[in-house]
Amino acid sequence: xxxxxxxxxxxxxxxxxxxxxxxxxxxxxxxxxxxxxxxxxxxxxxxxxxxxxxxxxxxxxxxxxxxxxxxxxxxxxxxxxxxxxxxxxxxxxxxxxxxxxxxxxxxxxxxxxxxxxxxxxxxxxxxxxxxxxxxxxxxxxxxxxxxxxxxxxxxxxxxxxxxxxxxxxxxxxxxxxxxxxxxxxxxxxxxxxxxxxxxxxxxxxxxxxxxxxxxxxxxxxxxxxxxxxxxxxxxxxxxxxxxxxxxxxxxxxxxxxxxxxxxxxxxxxxxxxxxxxxxxxxxxxxxxxxxxxxxxxxxxxxxxxxxxxxxxxxxxxxxxxxxxxxxxxxxxxxxxxxxxxx
Amino acid sequence: xxxxxxxxxxxxxxxxxxxxxxxxxxxxxxxxxxxxxxxxxxxxxxxxxxxxxxxxxxxxxxxxxxxxxxxxxxxxxxxxxxxxxxxxxxxxxxx
Numbered sequence: 001x002x003x004x005x006x007x008x009x010x011x012x013x014x015x016x017x018x019x020x021x022x023x024x025x026x027x028x029x030x031x032x033x034x035x036x037x038x039x040x041x042x043x044x045x046x047x048x049x050x051x052x053x054x055x056x057x058x059x060x061x062x063x064x065x066x067x068x069x070x071x072x073x074x075x076x077x078x079x080x081x082x083x084x085x086x087x088x089x090x091x092x093x094x095x096x097x098x099x100x101x102x103x104x105x106x107x108x109x110x111x112x113x114x115x116x117x118x119x120x121x122x123x124x125x126x127x128x129x130x131x132x133x134x135x136x137x138x139x140x141x142x143x144x145x146x147x148x149x150x151x152x153x154x155x156x157x158x159x160x161x162x163x164x165x166x167x168x169x170x171x172x173x174x175x176x177x178x179x180x181x182x183x184x185x186x187x188x189x190x191x192x193x194x195x196x197x198x199x200x201x202x203x204x205x206x207x208x209x210x211x212x213x214x215x216x217x218x219x220x221x222x223x224x225x226x227x228x229x230x231x232x233x234x235x236x237x238x239x240x241x242x243x244x245x246x247x248x249x250x251x252x253x254x255x256x257x258x259x260x261x262x263x264x265x266x267x268x269x270x271x272x273x274x275x276x277x278x279x280x281x282x283x284x285x286x287x288x289x290x291x292x293x294x295x296x297x298x299x300x301x302x303x304x305x306x307x308x309x310x311x312x313x314x315x316x317x318x319x320x321x322x323x324x325x326x327x328x329x330x331x332x333x334x335x336x337x338x339x340x341x342x
Numbered sequence: 343x344x345x346x347x348x349x350x351x352x353x354x355x356x357x358x359x360x361x362x363x364x365x366x367x368x369x370x371x372x373x374x375x376x377x378x379x380x381x382x383x384x385x386x387x388x389x390x391x392x393x394x395x396x397x398x399x400x401x402x403x404x405x406x407x408x409x410x411x412x413x414x415x416x417x418x419x420x421x422x423x424x425x426x427x428x429x430x431x432x433x434x435x436x437x
Contacts, residue, residue, distance in 0.1 A: 040376070209401050234405035238373055241380045242387055243400060280381045 004196040009072035010175040045166030050272025054171030054298030062154030065174025073176040081111035086149040130336025171298030175306035197340035210333040263322035269294035
């Protein structure tokens, strides 16, 4: 079964806020979170973020961003809503006031995908795109009526929880990815199948004992993201790149490829220092990772990879035949890597 | 098996470049002291697994188990003991 990334799109709200203003407004929360760390680690926490501004949902809800991104992705794939057989919503923070149990169900109605299978899961944070791709591939491989899948995530930081220091600062965004199965029996689809990267492999892993390193809790009826800075430093960071590296090796070896074969690494926008760590992990020289709009958008959870992929395509950096490696890790804790050939 | 000296030599030659191995004490905090970072852990764990022919579970790799040479030796010895016990119990039955 060959499945391609037929299209991808994202949407961000027009309103923005500076990271400096966020950290000033959430100063008490930041100080409480960082208090268990050494003075050196506390100082390092706010350095090297590489984030200047974040986009902020005002009147919009994450669902509005998802719908906009989905409509764009559908148009770019040259299909209509009725062609979609599976909608998978993997949002982590779909909005405190989200009216819908699952964005997928509402989306199927609004897009005219009335016969689609609609699913939703909340796992993985920034690593959730890989889980969504793997889940979609599972459905496609066991149900041949599923030819086209729409994967969406829409995330907005809970009020007062935009800072996730010592890790990042969160911006709001929605994104959509369309996967299409190649059907070699149809000539028209054979032509279409030449468009979009071919998925070669997806690997993911989770570690449940780290579930509360970044915990989602309700305080006085409001969702709060609680970062355990000491556990992040002592238990997550020693294995953060190690697990990512092992998954990278696993997905490459499964296709008889190596790091040297990868043309483009597409990685999260958590922070400049995190991207630098990933760059060192894969053995790229300084400046070896492509520039991303992270300074303007902040870290947008699982939409980061879609945003960076879309930007690389817009800039014409991805050429046919090139090997793309998507990698990210997130709450759960979850690590994921996806390999595709453009 | 001299575990600490092998690990000390590896760290001095591959992770803490230009640091003489005699300056790495048994109780020197390697991870929490900032001497080995997250990227350095990739090489250290690969070395430990290959050199001592052991495998680490992901949850074993943390600052509580691998921060000092002494902790590393303790963990390696524990894993070797488990492996040897497993090999002994799966040996040929005695009459």
